[in-house]
Amino acid sequence: MFNLTLMWKQWQQHLGKALWLTCGFALCCALFALCMQFGSILFQPTPVWVSQSHQYFTLARVQQDGRLAGINRQALLAAEQMDNIAQAGYLFPRPAQLMLPDGTEHKFNLVYFSPGLPDLLGLPLSGDHEKGVYISEAMANLHFASAEAAIGQRLSHPRLAHGLVIQGILPASVNQLGPWQNDVFLSGEYMHMLAPFTNEPMLSRFLLAVPGYYGILVANPKAQLKLSAEALTERLSAMDLSVQGMRMDTAGSKLLVLPGIQLQPEKFTHLYRLWLLAIVLLLGLAVLLVANTTALFSHQAMTEMENNRIRLVLGADMLHLLRPQWLMAAIMLTLMASIAWLLLKLGLAALHQLQELAQYLQTSDLSTSSGYFVIAILVMAILLGCCMHIPLWQMLKTTLFNRQMTKAASRGQLMVGQAMLCLQLCLATGIVSIVFAVAQDRWRFEQQSNLPPDLIQQSVAQRPRSVLIQPLLSGQYPGLAKGDLALSDRAFDQPISLMIEDPRFSKAVEVGVLRVSPSYFALLSLSGDRPPPDWQQGVIVNQAAAALLQDAGFEKIKGSRLDIGFEGKQNIIGQAANAPHTGRYNAPMPMLYLPLKGADNERHTELHFYFASSPADSLEQALETWLQSAMPGARITHKRPITDVVAAQDRLANQLLGGAALIALLLLGVVVLNLYYQLKAKFSLQRLDFGIQLAVGAPLFVLYWQNVRGNLISLLVAIGLAALALNWLSIDGLTFSVMQTLASGLFLGIVISLVTWLPFIPLQRTTLASLLKQH
């Protein structure tokens, strides 16, 4: 109890800062646990769908933008023959048009596997892999009554006399293999249906030469030498892997062996950079906190120095002096652990929202790991312990009888202090620059939305089936005049994201794609070109997409042809204004609008209707009647003004800015508080010196300048370091300029000047006689 009282008495002056630092340590702890958990999944040598443990290698070609492409079979055979390679297998993704038992044809994503691959990887497939195919549960539910009903059914292909018998349903873990969605998983024995030839030996030569295989190699566990991916790459690159008489274009890519099973190294690189960024932030934060906490405990030890000396004189030992500190540390740790646990939960929830991460990791196993949390807490406890003990230890080393209690810092201490201040200011400059960049981007991209405020988006979902939309679009349906209503196949804020690969682009570009009815542009008040009323062919691009095309060297936009992957080559028939699909504060998404043809052979699982809310009663009534007749069983999932849809996107942008500003504020608060406490401690030690200088006629400004000068020099160095660091980190989606860093520096300069002035305020109110009094 006495220790608790003593602790309270010793710390009551510093409770605010202690609480602030506790929150900082909690953030650090949560970030550390998060980084460990994220890292453990990111650096797993095998993806979650592999359940065997071997030393794997991935053999593929790498393109200029970092994405993988397939190799030919010849390369795989060559690798299989190499020393120290025990086994080899492959995956071969390729979409194909298959006919369902009901006679409808659909394009499905097929992934072929080498016969031994399921065993090699430990894929949980039931039955004989050679006697049939496996389909995903999603495909079974979409196209068959149920998963059970799909088993035993046949998928037809013109080149297969007996079709493909559905042998089983794929486990959820195999639904996505790397970047490929896996609708149909089938043995490589069926690959001959891909080939343009049917006659041997052309067929075999074609399958040997086609560059679509992603090799998976297994190292021989008994091998004397440990295999390296680099050595394998070197040896395979030196071989002639061409197939005589078959020349397939693989220009712009080179053969590469990667350690483990990596089918998306470009995503790994991106996530790895994200992880690295988090580690840099974590280290910066840890350094800041350690510096601040050591300063706090040093200040506290200095304040308590005389009291502790008295206690030592009276017979106290080190344990007696440490107990109140331990108690404080224990309270800080308990509080920190509670806050950190909450932050970790929030962080994991945020990671779940990171679609890219979820897609890459293909796992929902991001639950809070108590193991990592405990490790993080222990590390924080050690850091806190060091911060607490070092100043006290220094103090205990001095003798109890010393006439000249040296309070001035040594040269080394001063240099370390200045370096720490510099580092803190560098972090603060960096984070303020990021906030400025986010704010500037938001201001730059902010667009006025001309969307009519009374426009309603009504979303309807149904089981996949065809819907004859034509009468609705042409104004033939009673109560629905032509132009009253617009339709799209996806919601306004959820266009399909598509990578366009055109030789004119230096790398594949991501665009949004929406199929819309011709009246879409008029109803949404989007200025620019309008499609014809009987729009069946051609694509309308928005201004952002047009700018992208111009940058890529398209001389004219209208009339150019664009290869849109699954849609083939399309003519650009017009250019429309940017609509705020991603909200008003984000960079407008390049959009391609394709016609929603409304033919009865197209299946739809969702449709989105747009109409003005006023006068809408009769229109809504007519639409409801149409829905009942044309889409029986469909349900309305959403019905809200389009402005609400945009506002929801804007909320996300606001949260991003708010989050960045909050982190900046936290860091800035730590830096400012630390600087203030350092100055305050320095002032209490130099009180007499100040008194003497003032007594001999020094103006107060000179004393102020003596103190602020060093801090401003540190800031100048910090600005340089921050500019270099931001340039090195080059955060995706943010544009940094020297002006932003300078503006951040100027802002911090003002903050530092004000903070340095704060301790001078009480000095002005103190009499010279009091300053000159020895304490």
Next chain:
Amino acid sequence: MNNLIHLRQASKTFGQGATTHNVLKGIDLSIDAGEAVAIVGPSGGGKSTLLSILGLLDKTSGGEYQLKGQNVNALTRRQTSILRNRHIGWVFQNFSLIGSLSALENVALPLRYNPSIPPSDYARLSKQVLEQVGLADKLHLRPDALSGGQQQRVAVARALVNQPALLLADEPTGNLDSHAGEAVMQLLLECHQRGTTLLMVTHDNGLAKRCQRQIFLKDGRIFDAAD
């Protein structure tokens, strides 16, 4: 009489190399239990240094120091702390009270560092000794609410609470007016009369003369009072 303190050829040096300063130069001193000794001399003569060595706040640079027959130079830091806690009471010129604690808490501090005393006795023993020094009504006041004389009486009470064999006072009246100084001096002499050995550094010849023996210290050496 038995020797409580025995110092032989004790020296103390501060600094190194060119800045070496010999504060004590081969001091021989013996003090018996129950004696009252005043150390006097000019400023810079080594009085406070000698007292700090005798009170186990510092160690000699050379020579031997025996307290109650024990060679203190051979003791560890912890053993020194225990010896100081159990057998030595300190009174400083600047009172050296902890500002955030009440008079009672300040007095109880040495008891807290003495495991042989049960915590239930802390308050009773502290009150007892505070009553002895005439501060029974100031138990819960903090030092800043007490006068200088009262603060020094709290310091004396704290020095006595563990019933030490040796009471050391470094200029105990230096910061007090004559009236308060006299009261404190009276207290110290009363302790001595009850059997405690008193060793006091002072500039005041009047106070020194009230002790049984005076030691004159100049330039780090002891001179006879007659010299």
